[in-house]
Amino acid sequence: MASEPIVKEIYIAAAPAVVFEHLTDPVKINRWMGIGAYTDPRPGGIYSVNVNGLDVARGDFVEVDELRVVFTWGWWQKGLSVPAGSTRVEFDLLPEDKGTRARMTHRELPADVRETQDPWWTHYLGRLKTACEGTLPGPDAMAHPSVSAHT
Secondary structure, eight states, X not given: OBOOOEEEEEEESSOHHHHHHHHHOHHHHHHHSOSEEEEOOSTTOEEEEEOSXXXXXXXXXXXXXXXXXXXXXXXXXXXXXXXXTOEEEEEEXXXXXXXXXXXXXXXXXXXXXXXXXXXXXXXXXXXXXXXXTTOOOOSXXXXXXXXXXXX
């Protein structure tokens, strides 16, 4: 059974177009999450990010608009509790002042993994903010030690 969605908001001092690029361009995704992204940002196109050197998030884009990016998400590796493409991640990019209010909603997570995903999103949204505002966030504390220095 699916849990209540995870909903998080963060203010980013960058235009929605900058945030959009960091959600769809593989080079920019790797600035804040992952070490190897491949994306085809169009409805039905692939979304794939090697998040931490061990786990690959995989799904497909559902909506791709300058103010809204939606993709399915889950782990590519077999046997994990959130299979590839089994959940839905939505980013709404709301212009606010001179920046963007980014609202992330992660839907359809199994109830038994919701609590483990919540801090993960807090961590990566902070890194998204830093990257969009023009600073590299540095080594990723969530990445596997063998790759964390390279992210």
